[in-house]
Amino acid sequence: MKKVFPQLLTLILIFLIIGFFTFNANVNMSNRGMEFGYSFLKRAASFDIQFSLIEYSRESTYARAYLVGLLNTLLVAFSGIIFATFLGLIFGIARLSPNFLISRFAGFYVEFFRNLPLLLQLFFWYYAALRVLPLPHETEGFNNFYLTIKSLYTPSLVWQNLNIFLYLLIFSILLVFILKNYLKKIQEKEGRQYPVIYISIFILIVIPSLSLISGISSFEVEYPVYKQLSKTSGTFIGGLAIPPEFISLFLALSLYTGTFIAENVRAGIEGINKGQKEAAASIGLNRKQILNLVVLPQALRIIIPPTTNQYLNLTKNSSLAAAIAYPDVVLVFAGTALMQTGRAIEIVSITMFTYLSISLSISIFMNYYNKKFSLTEK
């Protein structure tokens, strides 16, 4: 009870500070005859966006344009996180390899990409590396993959009844979770072990493909086809076009963040006492079991918290997209939309809230994951 007063004081202080800024903004805006409001979101945006995951045209609203930007941010952040984690794992483990060449190569990767500013790396990929690629009409392509200065053109899958396939996939994932818990209980009760991984993979492959075998869902491969635009330029129509803006951002973000994750992984593995492995071996666990049951659970405890930070960094750094014309939420919404509407306070507040939400979501998920691996004292 003694501590109620200082708590209250802090609360009042915080409200006063927020109140001051709100009041200040209000007074200054009304002085200049500016009004505050989010109604502009319903107006037609009337600009185009080069790359969109959802249906978008110039008749769409500003709210829709925001959604396009948000999804593009999430796309590059999500794929960047996956690839950075992959790189981090590989190079983190490789750095501990007894093989001189492998460990030095991993060391070089980490030191090189960690110590260069991210923006510089981004410029390197976009303005240097991807600029020397051939024009569409100059390239032969490789198995229907065409890497050109305009885009990476790849074949794509055109689905019929994709939703049924996806429902089955979700169903099989749920099934795997239930089965895993059930088999774990059996193991705890009876001591019998089942090859959970093999059963899971089997379920994940067989159940969704039922929709394909039965012919309800089907897909065709669509290949990019060259189209002449003028005497000296062309493009590819059909298939999937991945713009160089995305590729550079994806590469820069994941290569940069991958170095930090690699160091986390190395720290995690080196943080496990050698005695742990020896003790595990002495009670008769095989190598796979030592890794899965003894080393990894403990290493993950060291790896996860700093890696969460790196995931957050990567997501926030994705806003550098604006420098290379990748239409993320900053470029589309806090850039174009802001300039077209002039609603700086509204748009910046939405954008800040967006990044806050994404970051907090990642944090919540990673904290949950961390808790699963943290020491549970009985």
Next chain:
Amino acid sequence: MFKYVKQLTSLVAMVAVLFTFTTETMAAKKSKTLKNTIKKGFVMCGVSQGLAGFSNVDAAGNWEGVDVDICRAVAAAVLGDSNKVKFTGLSAKERFTALNAGQVDVLARNTTWTLTRDADLNLTFVGVNFYDGQGFMVRKDSGMKSTDDFKSGMAVCTNIGTTTELNLADFMAAKGLEYKLVGFEKADEARDTYGAGRCDAYTTDKSGLAAQRTVLANPDDHVILPETISKEPLGPVVRQGDSVWEDIVRWSLNVMIEAEEYGVTSANADMMKTSKNPTVLKIVGVEGGMGEKLGLDNDWSLRIIKQVGNYGESYKRNIQDTGILPGGRGPNALWTNGGILYVPPLR
């Protein structure tokens, strides 16, 4: 008798000075911007971050361009010295916020006058100092002769957040073409990306295209297509609600154009004081008391013309002699010469 004449003249002079002083302070009282500008001793002017011909820093580090000259004219009118300007380079994104927040008092940044900006952003466009229009630049060897040669699937580089992007969207929609917009915040990034071959065309205002073309690796490899797809009246902007300041900026621009129309130049301005044409006398401040009506002194326009020059001189110095648009003036010629430059009379 002669004694009194001398005293009388000094009395008249004193009254005149006092009168000018009081009118000035009255105008200044009405206009916060004018008062602050006089107090600070310089005009706060927002310009581009570098667009040849409009606002650009020369080798000696001085700002030059037709937009820059508007601010210099205002400084000459208000403060008596065209060099008393503080220039702030603003990106397309920053410009309106900077003006609204009071970071600049005049925005002369090749800004297109549109209804949305005029009404929705609480700004006031005081006039047009350059009639521009959006066009396209393509590679010469592409064989494209006009926008009719455009095909679906092409990529177009441009800078975002301006009317350019909206015009492009409208134009392509009207033509029924699908295209990829590669949009940058800075014009030079858009130009370089086009130059590298990422885009099939580069679009911006035609004066901008001409300026950017000169900076490309091989200017002769690129052509500007003949079509103009939009109206881009570029002009200086002020904040809404300060009509005294608005009038000063508007007439600083108008008097430059009026001076050209009546043949008053920086070289002959002083001699024109003895002209017989009443309009010329108004332009050089001998007749009509135009300066007082604006809350300035009557030499305001004479200073503008002597220090900055008339519109034609400014245009020649910045746009024609720099090789940006070396040919004729097109729509930016006076209405008497087949252009559309037409300002209300100085009366």
